[in-house]
Amino acid sequence: MLPLLFIFINLSIIPSISSIEFVFNSFTTNTTLSLNLIDDARLEPPVIRLTNDSNQFSLGRAFYPYQIPIKTTSNSSSISTSFSTQFIFSILPDDSSSPGFGLAFFLSASTSPPNALSSQYFGLFSNATVHTVAPLLAIEFDTGLNPEFNDPDRNHVGIDLNSIESVVTQTAGYYNDSDSFVPLNMRTGQNIHAWIEFNGPEFEINVTIAPAGMSRPIKTLLSYKNPIIANYTSEQMYMGFSASKTQWVEAQRLLAWSFSDSGIARTINTMNLPVFQLENSRSLLSSGAIAGIVLGSVVGVLGCLCVVYWFWWKRRPEKVEDDVIEDWELEYWPHRFSYDELSQATKGFCRDELLGAGGFGKVYKGTLSNKTEVAVKCVNHDSRQGIREFMAEISTIGRLQHKNLVQMRGWCRKGNELMIVYDYMPNGSLNKWIFDKPEKVMNWVDRRRVLADVAEGLNYLHHGWEQVVVHRDIKSSNVLLDSEMRGRLGDFGLAKLYTHGGVPNTTRVVGENVDATPDEMLAELTPSGSNMRDRNDWESEELEPLSVV
Numbered sequence: 001m002l003p004l005l006f007i008f009i010n011l012s013i014i015p016s017i018s019s020i021e022f023v024f025n026s027f028t029t030n031t032t033l034s035l036n037l038i039d040d041a042r043l044e045p046p047v048i049r050l051t052n053d054s055n056q057f058s059l060g061r062a063f064y065p066y067q068i069p070i071k072t073t074s075n076s077s078s079i080s081t082s083f084s085t086q087f088i089f090s091i092l093p094d095d096s097s098s099p100g101f102g103l104a105f106f107l108s109a110s111t112s113p114p115n116a117l118s119s120q121y122f123g124l125f126s127n128a129t130v131h132t133v134a135p136l137l138a139i140e141f142d143t144g145l146n147p148e149f150n151d152p153d154r155n156h157v158g159i160d161l162n163s164i165e166s167v168v169t170q171t172a173g174y175y176n177d178s179d180s181f182v183p184l185n186m187r188t189g190q191n192i193h194a195w196i197e198f199n200g201p202e203f204e205i206n207v208t209i210a211p212a213g214m215s216r217p218i219k220t221l222l223s224y225k226n227p228i229i230a231n232y233t234s235e236q237m238y239m240g241f242s243a244s245k246t247q248w249v250e251a252q253r254l255l256a257w258s259f260s261d262s263g264i265a266r267t268i269n270t271m272n273l274p275v276f277q278l279e280n281s282r283s284l285l286s287s288g289a290i291a292g293i294v295l296g297s298v299v300g301v302l303g304c305l306c307v308v309y310w311f312w313w314k315r316r317p318e319k320v321e322d323d324v325i326e327d328w329e330l331e332y333w334p335h336r337f338s339y340d341e342l343s344q345a346t347k348g349f350c351r352d353e354l355l356g357a358g359g360f361g362k363v364y365k366g367t368l369s370n371k372t373e374v375a376v377k378c379v380n381h382d383s384r385q386g387i388r389e390f391m392a393e394i395s396t397i398g399r400l401q402h403k404n405l406v407q408m409r410g411w412c413r414k415g416n417e418l419m420i421v422y423d424y425m426p427n428g429s430l431n432k433w434i435f436d437k438p439e440k441v442m443n444w445v446d447r448r449r450v451l452a453d454v455a456e457g458l459n460y461l462h463h464g465w466e467q468v469v470v471h472r473d474i475k476s477s478n479v480l481l482d483s484e485m486r487g488r489l490g491d492f493g494l495a496k497l498y499t500h501g502g503v504p505n506t507t508r509v510v511g512e513n514v515d516a517t518p519d520e521m522l523a524e525l526t527p528s529g530s531n532m533r534d535r536n537d538w539e540s541e542e543l544e545p546l547s548v549v
Contacts, residue, residue: 020068020083021260025269035240036065038111039123046274047090048254050103050243057247059123062254063111063240068261070107070200071235079200079230083261086196086268087241087254088212091143092189092276094249100143100154100187103243103252105196107137109234118244120144125164135234136162138242139196139207141172143187143250155186157207159224161232168224174210175219177357184209189276191255193268203229212255213270213352251276264439335410342366342376342412342419349378355428365424373424374409378417400465404457406480406490425488427481434476446485453487454479461489468498 022034026046037043040052041060051058072080089103104122113136115126124138138160145154149165158166173183186192191212198205204225210217239259243252255273258265345366346353355363361378368374401407412419427433430450433442442450454474461469471492478491 019262020064021262021266023258023266023268025256026273027254027256034065035062036111037062044253046255048241050241050252050254051245051250053094053249053251057118057245059116059118059242059244061111061123061240061242063238064259067236067238069235070233070237071230073235077227077230079203079233081198081200081261083198083200083259084196084263084265085198085239085257085259086194086265087257088191088193088268088270088273089141089241090189090191090251090253090255090276091141091187092251092253092278093143093187094251094278096187098248098250099246100145101243101245101248101250101252102141102143102186103241103254104138104140104160105194105239106139106242107135107233107237107239109135109237111238119246120146120149121164121244123242123244125160127164135232135237136160137229137232139205140166141186141192141194141209155183157209157222159205159207159222161229167226168222170222172209172221174208174214174217174221176217179219184211187250189251189278191270191273191275193270195265203227205229212273337410337412337419337421339412339414339417339419341368342421344369345374346376349376366421373426375422375424377420377422379419400461400469402457402460402464404453404460404486404488406488422490423482425480425490426483427485429477430479430481430487431476433481450479450481450485450487454489457487457489468500470496470498472496 027048028045039060040058041050041062048062050060070081140158145151152169155172156169158169160166172186193210193212195208206220207222208220256268258268345368346364353364355365364376366374366376407423410421480488480490
């Protein structure tokens, strides 16, 4: 079934209304009522094709049917409008060795710029030396290398001001969470998600791309800020997409589009998007090659299964031992989950379920078999510090009960796989609402309420429990917000315990033997399974967690 088409338009029929906002999660026959397709652009539900494969020279444009305001009439050197847009496109050539063309998002005073050419000119520009007559600004997603245009390579993003020669370019790609650049080939048919932020008053354009389905990268790919942008805009301009080609076939498709001139463009639903690849890709292989690949694959799979079975058989006693839940765990500690249970809850620790990551490891959202939503914190088991913090956290927060603390539901340890399970906090951490460029900054009334919640939680830690708990890592990212936006304190990995009235600097740190194994560290925090003492005796002992100095 085709994805549903959601359209949110404040200016779809009457162009006098100033605010414009819409979302096309796909394109159906109703699209023609909201977008104009000219030249060779045509609707092929659920996408828009911009060029015609059968035409030697082809160009096409898809654009919003009304002009949008860009400048005020009183000052031609300033830009009054800002907007945000995001869209998904796919570029797939028939022959990977052929010249590339790409597509462009544009702002133009005309729906048909005069003397516009096809081939490598995107159907917008005339030639490399003559600027177009009409004010024209384009963001190109170029898959061709044209030295006469000063192209850096055949896979880049650029900003064009009345000319096919870009004022600034950047090789296509994105920056991951480690701030490392990851190249992204735009000419494989892969669905590409693009974000463009146009800040008119600041004369700034920011462009970001990533594979469709991936969250928007924090770092921008291409940024250009210059007052000369005002020289290439007019009071009213059309916006849309344009592409062109010559005799070589290159399918340029638009799959989704979102726009807003009054805030951040609505997020596009990337689920169930079509994926395009060459239909004759299989015919490129001979029958002998196919038979060889199939036979080799079968042999490889059987070999892998033998290796996996051997390792499973070798580690089978350890696995059974790890999955055994002792009686004392159910009586004195939070529930111990099985690894399989948490893996199923997080869909195999799927990237789509990832809530965050840090030096400790990663946190995933999970849904238990009883439909309870939880957060699963996976401690980095390659780090001795991670193991020590894991032990510290289950020995402290596991026995704490307060409405302003994040409640631990359980834990899991399978070999070196260390996990802690908490209640899921749907509104994330406090810094998300204050420091991470939120769409809506938390107001002072809510901030004061969260501060009061944190203060109540700290008062309980310092005075309301059988021992004094010193958190030692109070910061906005460790203050989580529940469904009612109430603050709860979490992350007790650096916490320390003291007896009431005790001297902190004389308190011994449990697990200070850094050469101890995980089992030996766990033994320091738990009563002996074979010599179970009286519950009152064990609970009255001072139990100090591991801490990292």
